[in-house]
Amino acid sequence: MNSGDDDGRTGHTVGAVARIAKVTVRTLHHYDEIGLLSPRGRTPAGYRRYDEADLGRLQRILFYRELGFPLEGIAAVLDDDSVSPSEHLRRQHQLLTDRIAHLQKLAAAVEHAMEAEKMGIQLTPEEKFELFGEHYREEWEGEAEQRWGDTAAWAESQRRTGGYDKADWQRIKAEADALNARLVELFTAGEPADGGPAMDLAEAHRQHIRENFYDCTFEIHRGIAGMYVADPRFTAVYEELAPGLARWLHDAMLANAALRTGEQG
Structure with a gap:
C-alpha cells in the first residue's frame, strides 16, 4: 500500500507514518537512531521508507509505551526471536x-469511600485505609457529603x-461480604433476577442498610439500585465480584420493591 506522498515509490514516508500513528517525525527519527524501529526501505536519496511490517512493529512499540515500558525494555521484548506474533498478542491481551x-x-x-462517608463512618485515617483498602483517598468523602448531606x-x-x-x-463489613x-x-x-431467591437477597440487602444505617425505604432502595448501573464506580464493585452482577442485582432490587410494595398496597 502506498501513502499519498510516496513520490511514486513503494512504502510510506516518515511524514505519512507520523500522521498515521499520531506521533512526531522526531520520534520516528529517534526510534531509528537507537535501532528500535529502522525502516526496511530507503529511497535512492536516502529517505526512509516504511513497509507494512515496519508499521506493525511501530504499533507494538506504541502499545508497550502506553503501558509504561521503557524503550530499551520494548526493544528486548520485540527482538526476542523466540516470541511469535500470536504470543505478542497474548501478552498484550494479558x-x-x-x-x-x-x-x-x-x-x-472510590465506591467504598463514598459509602463510608454517606454512612457517617467515624474512623481514624489509618482505620479507613485498613477497612477500605490501600487505594482509599480521604478527598472522596466531600463528594458524598455534597450529594447526600441535606437528606434525612x-x-x-x-x-x-x-x-x-x-x-x-468490622462486623458490618463482614456481614456485607457474606x-x-x-x-x-x-x-x-443462573437464578433469574426476578425469582424468589434473588428477591429475598435483595430484601436482605435493604434490611442490612436499615439495621445498620437508616430507614432504607423501597424508594431509596430503587435509587441505590440505579446507582449500581449508572455510576461506573459502583458498577465496578459488583462487576469485579462477577461480570454482570451489577445489572442482575439492580434488577433483583427493583423486582423486590415492586413485589413487596404491591403486597403492602
Whole structure:
C-alpha cells in the first residue's frame, strides 16, 4: 500500500507514518537512531521508507509505551526471536486485562469511600485505609457529603453511626461480604433476577442498610439500585465480584420493591 506522498515509490514516508500513528517525525527519527524501529526501505536519496511490517512493529512499540515500558525494555521484548506474533498478542491481551483489573480495584475503592462517608463512618485515617483498602483517598468523602448531606437518611446515619467503633464497622463489613458472596453464588447458578431467591437477597440487602444505617425505604432502595448501573464506580464493585452482577442485582432490587410494595398496597 502506498501513502499519498510516496513520490511514486513503494512504502510510506516518515511524514505519512507520523500522521498515521499520531506521533512526531522526531520520534520516528529517534526510534531509528537507537535501532528500535529502522525502516526496511530507503529511497535512492536516502529517505526512509516504511513497509507494512515496519508499521506493525511501530504499533507494538506504541502499545508497550502506553503501558509504561521503557524503550530499551520494548526493544528486548520485540527482538526476542523466540516470541511469535500470536504470543505478542497474548501478552498484550494479558497486560490489558491486568490494567483493567487494576482500574476496577481503584473504582471499587472510590465506591467504598463514598459509602463510608454517606454512612457517617467515624474512623481514624489509618482505620479507613485498613477497612477500605490501600487505594482509599480521604478527598472522596466531600463528594458524598455534597450529594447526600441535606437528606434525612444522611442525618439518621450520622446519628446512628456516631457511636460505632472499629469493631462495629468490622462486623458490618463482614456481614456485607457474606451477603455479596451469597449474591455471587445465586447469580452464577443462573437464578433469574426476578425469582424468589434473588428477591429475598435483595430484601436482605435493604434490611442490612436499615439495621445498620437508616430507614432504607423501597424508594431509596430503587435509587441505590440505579446507582449500581449508572455510576461506573459502583458498577465496578459488583462487576469485579462477577461480570454482570451489577445489572442482575439492580434488577433483583427493583423486582423486590415492586413485589413487596404491591403486597403492602
